[in-house]
Amino acid sequence: MTEPILKARNLVKRYGKVTALDHCDFELMPGEILAVIGDNGAGKSSLIKALSGAVQPDGGEIWLDGKKVEFASPLDARAHGIECVYQTLAMSPALSIADNMFMGRELRKPGIMGSLFRKLDRPAMEKFAREKLNELGLMTIQNINQAVETLSGGQRQGVAVARAAAFGSKVVILDEPTAALGVKESRRVLELIRDVRSRGIPIILISHNMPHVFEVADRIHIHRLGKRLCVIRPDDYTMSDAVAFMTGAKEAPGEPMAA
Amino acid sequence: MTEPILKARNLVKRYGKVTALDHCDFELMPGEILAVIGDNGAGKSSLIKALSGAVQPDGGEIWLDGKKVEFASPLDARAHGIECVYQTLAMSPALSIADNMFMGRELRKPGIMGSLFRKLDRPAMEKFAREKLNELGLMTIQNINQAVETLSGGQRQGVAVARAAAFGSKVVILDEPTAALGVKESRRVLELIRDVRSRGIPIILISHNMPHVFEVADRIHIHRLGKRLCVIRPDDYTMSDAVAFMTGAKEAPGEPMAA
């Protein structure tokens, strides 16, 4: 086995009385699709928020590419090549698709207009955004300057996923990217995930949809009560087993990190 | 065939440039579970909002039990025995579970305290709420006076469903009640739905989850581009067919109301 690209040990995160992460471990291998499954409130979102700098864990350590990292903010994680689509999507409704895609990494005009007057290079950003959306064949958006709030839920989710896919150079994280999507729209997202992986970028996928998970995942991280319970391969176990593990109905297999 | 308990004809609802409902028809039979499926943005939520008084349609007519009705507000629909769990749950986060369950239909103390001073009968409301939650075996809530905001997403959805199930005397409507739920939690909601039906109350269930739909539905209303495309029985068609109809991949069967 090669070295994990993203690794965490003993992550702890408390919200008041609730311990959302309770000495949780995590590993993502290069080039893989790792699914994370678990009951509601198991701490999945908290885990990926800690990995992507959206929350600061109260304890524990994170390594990226073998180097210890501490992300003070999502921007920080992004600078290291980690892109995340959060459960809430994290888009600014009144801003345009291009504005949203480039939020926090805007392109500036070349020359003095950019360096001194810090003028945005709108045409370049729009061109890139249009390309990315088309390239991913995800949707039929007429106007790249449309405000995000005028998009349907599915289109919005598409823009968020496209943003992550376009900019994630090391790791792409998706938190329940298909929860609100219909059958057709979900299918597209799954295709996109495969697409990203085929570019060599590993993906963390959180989902409650077992068929989807077993379809695309290379490995499945099962989360329970704030901890990693075990990691399984979809070929070794059935969906029924996975469900039994994650709900505590069955004893988890004796893998290294089992709680 | 008996008379439909809830029927609509030619419903129209426009939001600015978008026509969410485009001369849509609808029928719910007594005692049945009717699933409504369709792409994102097909107009499913708009349909049930119109049926439950949450929006006023721009055109069209609705009959309940054979009588024409016009609901000015959800309260109005409720007075007619129609209960709805909206996609957004519609709970007041800072208020207690009991407050939320009885919102708009509070119990008052007997005697002069209730009639003149309009004092709420807290103990009675709490008792009822606790009973309902236990009876439905849905969750382990310690304190009925807990603010709803302190509940997990799953628990919250449970309270909303329990409220509808407890008070719906004619029709219970559920809009994607399991979208954010895990495997275990979803299963409970499905059980609850069967439970309500077994009390003789018909249910409208909106869901993107085909296996769930085909498992519990007696009939499936397929919605497309703001209209009812067709109604099928799960025994007559496969999931694959249903998906093909709703996405426009296949021509819908020649049922009466096909577009």
Next chain:
Amino acid sequence: DSACLITKTDTNPFFVKMKEGAEAKAAELGIELKSYAGRIDGDNESQVAAIEACIADGAKGILLTPSDTSAIVDSVKAARDAGILVIALDTPLDPIDAADATFATDNFQAGLLIGEWAKATMGDAAANARIGLLDLAISQPSVDVLRDQGFLQGFGVDLGDPNKWGDETDPRIVGHEVTAGNEEGGLTAMEALLAKDPDINVVYTINEPAAAGAYEALKAVGKEGSTLIVSVDGGCPGVKNVAGGVIGATSQQYPLLMASKGIEAIAAFAKDGTKPAPTEGKNFFDTGVTLITDKPVDGVESIDATKGAELCWG
């Protein structure tokens, strides 16, 4: 023994001086003085609350420059019922006998002096004067009415009802605007009058801060030389402005005198219950008023700015 000083604001230099004078006198006579003020000129409620605090504090006397001369009367009565000596300073109550005594400038006289001076200075042109009036507040407290009407009388304008300003019909009047008695108010009010009639050539102002604001507005349109500004106060900055030609004439008041007389009266009252007496022939104690100008005219008594500077306050 303790006493209270309640002024309209604690930001107008006039009241700042008044407070200093009262403090000095109180220290000399061994009286403990607490000072209160409204938030803005016209803030009656704060003055009511201050009176109530003085009652609670067991003060022997209150010196009050009322912001709303009729609205405050009941509170004054409550204080007097509690055995406190209440003296109005600077601005008489409405009715004037609601206070035990009033130590003030004869405000009508103050207005009259500058009115007569302006009329005499303009000579024949007075018949076609364009007059702007910068008043205090829309509630028309007594001091506001007295000075305004005094000025108009002095200038030879028919007053209509002498108990209010604004009902005159003389076509020479361009308009009345309120200033809250400060620079900014004076400036914007003057700008409004100028927009109404750019040919204004006489400006009455309620006090010197308002006059300073009016001057800036006139300067902005280059009319500072050709417009006559008259005012009331005689504070040191105002007297300097007379010397510098900013203000043509001002009626000087004596706030330090009001304050020290007031404290003395309270001290006397605390000792043996004697109440101060008004000036002969008037229903208040007149602390005097003097016209200051460097361009004296016949028939109106005045002193020059150098002399005025010796008497000025603040």
Next chain:
Amino acid sequence: MTSNGNTAAGFEEGLQGASEKVAEFHDDKSLLKRVQHWLHQTPSAVPMIVLAVSVVVFAILSENFFRATTMSTILQQIAIVGILGCAQTLVILTAGIDLSVGAIAVFSSVLMGQLTFRYGIPAPMAIVLGLALGTAMGAINGLLISRLKLPPFIVTLGTWQIYLSANFIFSANETIRSQDIAESAPALQFWGNAVQPGGVKILFAVFLMIALVAIMSYVLRHTAWGRHVYAVGDDAEAAQLSGVRTDRMILQVYALAGLFCAIAGWVMIGRFGSVSPTASTGQLGNIQSITAVVIGGISLFGGRGSIVGMFFGALIVGVFEMGLRLVGTDPQWTFFLIGVLIIFAVAVDQWIRKVSS
């Protein structure tokens, strides 16, 4: 139910015997935590404690402070703000804000006065009319907010100016003198009467304020209408969907707030004796009442807090102002310290919410 149902969801058989445990809870039993928890449960506790502390401090600093007469004076000084605070509390609980409260109060008092004196309507009748017109002014706010869906801040910013200038125009800036009122329309000054148990004068106005707070506290806590006020402020859309007539509710709340303001206007006549269109309540009443509400721990985002907290908030400001006056601080220092107090009160509140969340 259907033939293919159970196959599709076949993996769910894994659920059999699923555990009931949901998440781990560490019950922290430290004293500090328990105190925080209690404070969190009791929204009016923080202002109550601040109040008690400030009373003690001022009693030490000034011998004249902790006396029955001083206390009754403080109560009478906050009567108007307290009544306006009832109006403001209702509105803020619905996540609104009412900048026009002071203007409605002053205009209502002017209406009562002028209807009596200028138009010769008998005083009791004029009072009823004044109350009705104040309610109507509130209702106009409510209509603009609930029907036209305009933000409360802007609507009441506009009507504040409108009502206040209408008040000046209508009154022709005339003050009606106390003596005249006492003589020919004493009903207008009703709330200025007092009881004197043991020589300490307590205005009727004070009892009225306390009664209004008590009644509204009952209504908000123990009636359906009160719960609906909270629900609307918490999440208006959710309230609407779960059966509250949100629009009607908002209209009622602003109209009732208007009524309270008109009552405050009537009380103003009793307290000040005269009727004056320039009363500074017209300018400052909104900020004063919002300050009481905020110090009282009511959330400006709606849905959280208690009207009793507002009462303590008003009392705290009253105690501060009187205390600092008696101590003899410069008035500007009083304003300064009240500014600090506002921020401090809200910071404490935030801290409690955060730690005990």
Next chain:
Amino acid sequence: MTSNGNTAAGFEEGLQGASEKVAEFHDDKSLLKRVQHWLHQTPSAVPMIVLAVSVVVFAILSENFFRATTMSTILQQIAIVGILGCAQTLVILTAGIDLSVGAIAVFSSVLMGQLTFRYGIPAPMAIVLGLALGTAMGAINGLLISRLKLPPFIVTLGTWQIYLSANFIFSANETIRSQDIAESAPALQFWGNAVQPGGVKILFAVFLMIALVAIMSYVLRHTAWGRHVYAVGDDAEAAQLSGVRTDRMILQVYALAGLFCAIAGWVMIGRFGSVSPTASTGQLGNIQSITAVVIGGISLFGGRGSIVGMFFGALIVGVFEMGLRLVGTDPQWTFFLIGVLIIFAVAVDQWIRKVSS
């Protein structure tokens, strides 16, 4: 990928050949709709039109109105509100509010004046210090809001009182005379200088205001920082998650607002000539600037609107005040009509949003 994957989602084969159509759009091409759409796309259009209409109306009603001198007077009257409006716009775009703008402006002007006259610091140095201190006051607001997570309304309600009373205490209520400043520290009055093309006097202050609006319009529209301001106001959490340092942003915005207020304070010296701690801007600057922002079509909920709209908003108020004065209405009618204007402007805005949504 995995053995059982495709069986589980087997029903999805129904997707083959799925249509691409998503929802039906009726493109309404009526003129009214197109106008509405254009208005919706151009947030400063409504105030611009209101402005044009009111200028025309007043020009008809009063012959003195449409004159170069009157126009330049209006511009100079709104210079201070316009600069405070720049500060307020920034803050409101982040969904905040700043009630302390006027207090910061007045205190800064007093600081500049007293540092020169009382402490003998050379005027240019005193100006720099005054600007720095104004920025610091804004930064204090920003710190309380971004670090302690207190609501902007409450923080600035508190600091408004704090800065204003600090201003009175520090100045000892002394006014510095215009003539003294002109003599020994003319730099303080810099913005009161004027150019006179064709005899019409235009203050430097007017050019400054226009320059600031232009610069901020560029910054908000064409730089990343500007987009981030909008993003924070639109949805602060989303902005944070998508890579904006929200806390730092908010701190910067309030600090910059403080700087603008201090600039306004400097301009006040030029415009009023003297330095006065009682300038009513301290009390009214917040309401005046909020009014300009609101009439200018900027949403109080943040994230929507343009600073050019604020400029038109300030101009509309200026035109109204001057126009109504010239027409000879009672000043109270001016306030009344401005109240109506505020509500009207927002109602129109709401209507456009609704119909063209």
